[in-house]
Every structure is written in structure tokens, then in C-alpha cells.
Amino acid sequence: MSALIRIQDLTKQFPMGGRRFTALDGISLEFERGEFSGLVGPSGSGKTTLLNIIGALDNPTRGSAIVLDRDTKTLRHREAARLRNHNLGFIFQTFNLLSVYTVFENVEFPLLLLKMEKSGRRKAVMDALEWVGLTDKVDMRPARLSGGECQRVAVARAMVKNPKIVLADEPTANLDAENSHNILKMMIGLNREFRTTFIFATHDEKVIGYLKRIISLNDGQVVRDEEP
């Protein structure tokens, strides 16, 4: 059986004032189902760029990223959207909740895109909010939630459709220690229960402490890949 995600000799360059800046430089990696792994490295090492490529939000310059047996480079807009919609959950550093919608509606949104019918939606949303312990804040708008609560909503939103892969870019950067630990423990639980693959991009020691696989990037190259 082939890996869930296979990155082969991947290079990403950005145009920069006439020349090209190489953000990722010949990266090869594989991720299996159920991994709880993280891209670690200093600022500018290419973590976000790699996550974006895995998430089919950006295309590699050379090499390929094969996600769930699909080469992201050959996907058209609509197919990439479909891939994200069905299989990928995103969690951001800034929680990026939709401010005009309630907690419930924010979590419901990915299911609307999946065209799930109403009763199924309601159950899935409530289940997801139960995992993150926010069933009492269902009708609140994000502006009235704390940072930790917002990120829990974001986790629920990423998890509600039970995706195969969750990509989390610095999810704890805006949280205090206690909330960071809570979120991470929750994610570990979800990882165990659903065998969801988590890939983090982080330089937060707290996060690194939870990782089962640490991939160190520097200057766009993998310098270490270890399981502590």
C-alpha cells in the first residue's frame, strides 16, 4: 500500500526581483495514515510553503506532492477544491473563523460544501463541538469567545467532516501554555480515535513535545527526520 502523502524531490521557487528564491529545495518525504508529525524549523525555513503544497493551495515548481494518490500539480482548481473539501482539514495560527457566523455555523460550513443534508449536518456539528467541549457556546459569535475557545472551534471545523489529513500551521502561536496543552491533548485524542493524520508546522516547544515524528527543515531542506 502506498503512503498517504508522498513528496518526491519537491522544489518550490518564488520569483523575487528578477531572480528566483528557493523556498523548498529537493524535499522527499512520506506520511502514513495516523501519523502525528510536525515540520519544525526556524522562520523562513519553508514550513508553511510545504503545508500549502500538501494542501493543494500552491503548486510545486519541480517534483511532485502526491496526496491520497493524486498528484496535486495536475489537479485543476475544482479538483483541488474537492480534495480539500473531502479529505483535508486546516487549522491556522490566526483562527480564521468567519466572524459573522455563529460557532455552530462555522463548524457547519464544510458540511454545507459537502452538500450533507440537514439532520446529518446537525449531528456531526454537535458531535464535533462535543469533542472540543463547546456545546454550550453553539450560538455565540467568535468575537465573544476566548482565543483558546476560538482555536477549539477551528479544530472542530477541521475535524467535523472526519478528514483523512489535518494540516495545522502554528496552531498554538496565539494561545497561552494552558490552552496550547489542551488543544494538543485534544488533537492527540482525535488522532487516536479516528487515526487522522496530523501534520503541524511549528517552532513551539510545547507542540514539539507532543509530536511522534519531527521533521526539521532548514533553508528549504530536510535536515533531520526522527521519531523521538
Place this chain on the structure above:
Amino acid sequence: MIRFLLIGLLRDRSRSLFPVLMVSAGVFLTVVLYAYIKGMVGDMVDASARFDTGHVKIVSRAYHLRESQAPNDLALLGVDDLLATIRTIHPRMVWTPRIRFGGLLDVPDANGETRAQGPVAGLAIDLLNKDTPERNILKLDESLVRGRMPEQPDEILISETFGRKLGVPLDKNVTLMSATMYGSMTLHNFTVVGTVHFGMAALDRQLILVDINDAQRALDMTDGAGEILGFKPELDYADQEMRILSQSFNRRFNSAEDEFSPIMHALSEKDLLGEILEMTNIGGGIIIAVFVFAMSIVLWNAGLMNGIRRYGEIGVRLAMGESKGDVYRSMIVEAVCIGIIGSVVGTIFGILTAYWLQYHGLDFTDFMRQSTMLMSGVIRAKVTPFSYVIGFFPGLLASVIGTLFAGIGVFQRQTAQLFKELEV
């Protein structure tokens, strides 16, 4: 999903309220402006038809060439026969003969000496017949200010303004000095029995209204008339129909060899009026175009600012698996909703205002004292069925075009770039 979008639209005021207000304002102005221009031109055409051109007008070929001078030496003769004929050919039209004439009005004092004198613009019409159509065409009863309608030969009406200026007393004799059809000098005594006011400076300045039989006697124009005016019975002008009517008349009666043969022209064939009529037809389109353009730019900018504000939202929606095309489409759906709501609101207020302007009008009398145009000093709007829909053109178009432009700005960026901007 639509419900989801609408919720967002309703809760986020900067996404809904501002654009809706903007669209409403533009639509409002479009509707009011359109109705007002429509009313203004309608009034002009109406006034011109009633007092000058009719819906169609028959004159002699020679008279037509110098029509502005009302040259009565070139008037139509054998008018009774011509009227009888034309009334049988076109029984549904109202036909009425008129003579326009100039002269000097002399107001004597108690001793018969001249007390005041002034040049007149005389209009001779069928004034004495009980069922004269002119009563309705010139709205004589409404326009009467003092005195009464003439009942006997040689009783006349004078414009209130003119009468006051000359100090003409009611029920006293005045003398008209004028020229006959054949060019000799003539004097005729009339009794002023009433005054009229039409609210049109060009008309009210020096008008006297005389019965056509009296004028024929005074001006030696037996069985003659300068002009024969034809009207549709409801007095609503129908250009196409009138043009066809005059063509068929001219084929039958007009002869290039005979300069005294009658020739008919439709109202719109009068240069200025034709142009004005045409301009209003184009005018509606121009108003729409101007507002679509101006509002599109404003809404485009609003959309851009809104789009930038919504980068985060758009980025998240893309990450959740919505395709760019779907996000774009949903923005356009929003724009259509805003366009429709704004148009409805703007149209409602616009129509209400236009109706108000239709009944009350705006008074420009003071600015038009010197005007030579046959135009009422109080200009009113006119609400037509098209007034109800015209606003939707700029309303919808501007909103959608604005969003299209704004959307392009957002979507030319790389998806990942949206996230960059979303992270800061």
C-alpha cells in the same frame, strides 16, 4: 448554501447595508430624474400641441415656409369644405381651425382717447360654439382668471398679465389695429369679457383670444384660416400614427405645383420638438448609462475594500474546499441580491418622490419670464410604467459589474497568496 450566504449578508452590514444604500441612492436618482425629464418633455410636447402645432397641422405650402411669421396673406381658403372633407376621412380626429395674427391693441379712456396701447399676439379659435373642442384643448375653463367666457360675437378674452399691464377693464371696448389678409389696415372693436392665465410666459405676455368668425370678419378672411389643427380625441400624442396620417393626407391633397395647396405636418416634424422627443428617448438610455458607470466605480471600490477585508473569509472558504469559481459565483449572487434589494428600495422612494413631483411640480416661473418656449413655468414629473423598471438597470448592473471587477482583483492572486495576507 444560499441561506448561509444570505445570513452572512444580513449580519455583516458593511457587506449589505452600505452597498444597498449606495444602490438605492443611485436608483432613486435615476427614477426621479427619468420621471422628471419625462414629465418636462411631456409638458412641452403637450403645451406645444395644444397651443401651437396640434398633433398634426394643416397649412398652405407657402404659409409653411414662413410659418413663424404667421403670414395670413398665405392662409388657407375654402376652409369649410376642407374641414368637412377631412372630418369625413378622419372622423376620429378632432379638427379645429385657427388664425394667428398680430396687431396693436388700443385701450381708450372714458372720452374715447387712447389710454394704453400694446402689441398683441392674437389667436382666433372656435370660441363661441357650444361644443367647441378648444375649450378642452386650451383648458379654457381652468385658465379663466376673471370675468366669463365669451358668448356673443366680438367678445374676447385677454391674458391676465397683458390685461393688467394695459389696464384693460372688463366689459369695455378695446380696438384692434391690424392688417387684413390683403394687406390693408383694419380696425375692429372688441369687448373684453374675461382674462386667462396659462402659466406659460411666452403665451401670457400679450395674448388675446378671439372667436374665429370675428377674426375672419376683422381680417377680411372669409372662409379662410391660417391653420387647421388636428388632435387625437384623448389628446395623447402618438408619433407614428400622426406621421402616417400626414403622409396619407399629403399624398392626397398636397401638390408641389400649387403653393396654396394644403400640407400637413405631424408635431414631431417641427424641428425642435422632434429633436426633443428623440432626445428623451435617448435620454433614458443616457441616464441609465451614466448611473451604471458612476455607481459601478463606487461599488467596485466598495467591493475592493470589502474584498480586501474579506480576504480572510475567502481564504478560509477556499481552504475548506470551496472552489474559486464557487466563491466568485457566490459573490455575484450576493451582488445580485444587493442589486435587487437596492433597486426595490430606491424605486419605491423614487416613485413616491416622482409622484409628489407630478402633483406639486417645481416652480420655475421666475426663471422663465423671458422664455419664448411654450412651456409651463411649473415643471412636473410624469410617472410612466417604465419609471418602475428603469432603476433596475443601473441598480443591478452597477452592483454586479462592481463585484465582477472587485472579484477579478481578488482572484488574480494565487490562492496561497490569499493566505499570506490572511496571516498578517
